[in-house]
Amino acid sequence: MTKLASRAPLRQDIQGLRFVAVLLVVVYHVWLDRVSGGVDIFLVLSAYFLTSSFARKLDDGRPLGLVGYWTRTFARIVPLATLTILAVVVTAQWLMPIAVWPDVQQQAIASALYVQNWWLAANDVNYYGGSPIPLQHFWSLSIQGTIFLTWPLVIGAVALLVRRWPRLSARRLLAGAFGAIFVASLAWSVWITATDQAFAYFDTRARLWEFAFGSLLALVASRRGSIGVPGARWRTVLGWAGLATILLVGVVVNVRDAFPGWIALLPLAAAASIVLVGDDPGPWSVGRLLGHRWIAGLGNASYALYLVHWPILIGYVVSIESDQPDLLAGGVIIVVSLGLAILLHRFVELPLRNRTSHWRPWRDALLVALCIALVLGGVAGWRQLISAQAEQARLEQQAQVEQERQRVLAEHPGARVLDAAFKSQAQPTEPPIPTIADIPYQWALAGPACPAGWKLPGKAQQQCQVLTDPSLDDAGAGGATSASQLPLQVDPGVTRVLLVGNSHVQHWSTAIREIGRQRGWQVLLIYEQNCYLAPSGDPINEVEKCATFWPDVFDAIEPLDPGLVITVGTKSEDDGETVLKAGMDLLAEHVKPGRTVIAMRDTPRFEVGLTQCDAARVEGDPPCESGHPILETPNPLIPLVKRVKGLNTLDMSELACPERLCVPTIGNVRVWMDQHHLTRDYVETTTDLVRTRLMQAIERA
Incomplete structure (x- = not known):
């Protein structure tokens, strides 16, 4: 002292x-x-x-x-x-x-x-x-x-x-x-x-x-x-x-x-x-x-x-x-x-x-x-x-993660093998992904809820998610915007993309979400399980919750004013498909200048899930593969969309079932969660292929 x-x-x-x-x-x-x-x-x-x-x-x-x-x-x-x-x-x-x-x-x-x-x-x-x-x-x-x-x-x-x-x-x-x-x-x-x-x-x-x-x-x-x-x-x-x-x-x-x-x-x-x-x-x-x-x-x-x-x-x-x-x-x-x-x-x-x-x-x-x-x-x-050491460690970890991602991509190319220009850098030597244990968790990732301040009609507000938004991406890089603060009107130059429908829209949202992130779109998803595109009271929807879902969704389209709307226009069945014509007519009413509406063809549906079949298969059993009527017929939505300028259709069944054959695994990635839902890991590998098809559909609309 x-x-x-x-x-x-x-x-x-x-x-x-x-x-x-x-x-x-x-x-x-x-x-x-x-x-x-x-x-x-x-x-x-x-x-x-x-x-x-x-x-x-x-x-x-x-x-x-x-x-x-x-x-x-x-x-x-x-x-x-x-x-x-x-x-x-x-x-x-x-x-x-x-x-x-x-x-x-x-x-x-x-x-x-x-x-x-x-x-x-x-x-x-x-x-x-x-x-x-x-x-x-x-x-x-x-x-x-x-x-x-x-x-x-x-x-x-x-x-x-x-x-x-x-x-x-x-x-x-x-x-x-x-x-x-x-x-x-x-x-x-x-x-x-x-x-x-x-x-x-x-x-x-x-x-x-x-x-x-x-x-x-x-x-x-x-x-x-x-x-x-x-x-x-x-x-x-x-x-x-x-x-x-x-x-x-x-x-x-x-x-x-x-x-x-x-x-x-x-x-x-x-x-x-x-x-x-x-x-x-x-x-x-x-x-x-x-x-x-x-x-x-x-x-x-x-x-x-x-x-x-x-x-x-x-x-x-x-x-x-x-x-x-x-x-x-x-x-x-x-x-x-x-x-x-x-x-x-x-x-x-x-x-x-x-x-x-x-x-x-x-x-x-x-x-x-x-x-x-x-x-x-x-x-x-x-x-x-x-801080410098932490940043260096972060960069090294990021490099390791990227290196591991590239290795996984090389071993598990998934839908990339469907691209004629794709050249594999390695022969798959590892088990396919996702694992059987992870299959139940392969739903597309959810996003934050749409802001309550948008005050959308009941079901639409409840089910609305923000999958990606340029301002949210900026917030992740140090900005201040959060999902709860998003304005109802998007900034000029930003396209608002609205995905609406059931779980078959939701499983494709993995690819569209990434496309939106790449192109600076604000991507919203409003979906409800088992609710097909149809007016209220249509018997195609057997569950009560769908009676108010679609009216609320249609009423939400104009306040949201999306530049692009994507939904599913057919319902697949084990032995074919049903065209949702009444729902398509309602959807066509929301086409206007500056807005494109895309109705996708549905994903094939099977009595038994191909992944589950493959997991239970033993030596000597026949391969777990299947065709489907959807793969043998032209897209039935084409005649409906030709009548309305700005309305178009998109058939991506060939990405799920290339060469008209549905199989459990493509490019060492498991395709199917169950009888009719695609795995998130597989849909992620389809991003480049989906982007090409989606942009072509928008241009033709």
Whole structure:
């Protein structure tokens, strides 16, 4: 934690106390997984030195120089913290699991901005458990930074009061202000610790009383001569008792679930006793030990030691996948941390302090801003690297998927083998697709429901789907349009295609959907199972739901105003087909300039599904193949469509049954789901062939 210079001679015993406090933090973190009270002592000493320095300025009538204090203080503490954060940002990419990278990045930013404690509190981090994060210890530095900003404001307010009313005592006003903060914060700390100890541990409000304790200690210590002190023997006893309490409080009393409540008074009172008597010149004074040049010298590196020990500890336990190092490994961690801290103090902290000691405030502020920018830039660079790696992985995965798709296409060309220009790149060596188990799931994929705002007639609105739309494709690439926001009128240049009918229209929608995506069409589908193109009451439709379906569909055509309508104009049967003439007459009424209506010939129907026959076939059984009357007769819809300009027909039975023979598998792809429905996988392979035929039909209409 942070060391603040003052004009008074630096007490070596307090420097030694700094080292003892941080060493306790390190030891407890490494071996004991308990709270030592060392951090709390550091908070007290920070406020002690801060208040002592400003109190002397008030006594001497010197300007407080708040801006200079702020810039100088943060210029001394931020660079070393920045170096630690950047080291963690760099090494975490190799040591920490990917799952915690976002937390490390967020904590790096929070630490650089001195809000780490609130980040931990807001994210319900438990100080004693959870995923180890190498920057978690910055919580106390964040609270400390808050005090460095706010405490001078309290002192500045007192200075203004004294300037306005010179008879007032600055020290009494300070004592009153810090006393009030002490009482209010301690009361809050006791309550919030009992209510939510995990949150209280990081709550600045629950820690203010510890800083107020340090400020009151500074005011009391400066008046020791006037208030009287105990004799030399008692001072010695008091000092050693304080040190013993500091060393043993975390061992004797398990305070991990009680901090930062009133129990923290125990180590703080012990630290106060040392501050009050540690400079006693007696031969057996505790100050003789704490002020020894080695111990006090290590105290100079205490801030650096606090910074580096936790990342080193976390790096070790993560690398070995252990909760805690053993005795030997822990000792090595402590020695390495101490050695690194000494080097950082000697070659970074001291040179920087000497160089900035005579800088103007704007230079200090610039240094602080540069350090924060380095952290933010480092995290941004890390995130950019992750994004680049993720994009590279996505592209590689996409390439693998495309490679696999091309392999599957080569092994399962399906209807592509019907194209005279098609040349197979491989001989099928794999079983046909889809598998028998997948056959029930081979219906054409559904699309999102048409917007309720279109307010189509009942059944039409209920059954309407948006299979593809240029604006939805844009939304998939980063746009904002959703199916629920589509306008009823399509944009100029976009063709609205409406598929209407029963499941035989639906199974061809796989190919037409892809054609629409390629050509920038908005493709809508309105279908109902077993409902054939016919007026209401026509006996061709035996199910009751069809009585309202077709009237609603016909009433929806004009509001939708499609440029292309596609339906099925015949009903296939086991022994032939029926022309849906009454339905065709109704459909012809919706032909108008700028609109093309296509009536497809139905798909053949069989008594037994060819795929099911093939699955049950054993060696010696005849092949599962069949002809059908539809394949032997001309398209009966041709005479009907010739009467109406803009109306045409399309016979795609040759795609389902090439060379007038229906078979279970074409191009290593199973054609039939059941007695009369085509599989989605097969229809997908017909896309190019369907597109050619559909565009020709549109041109002839």
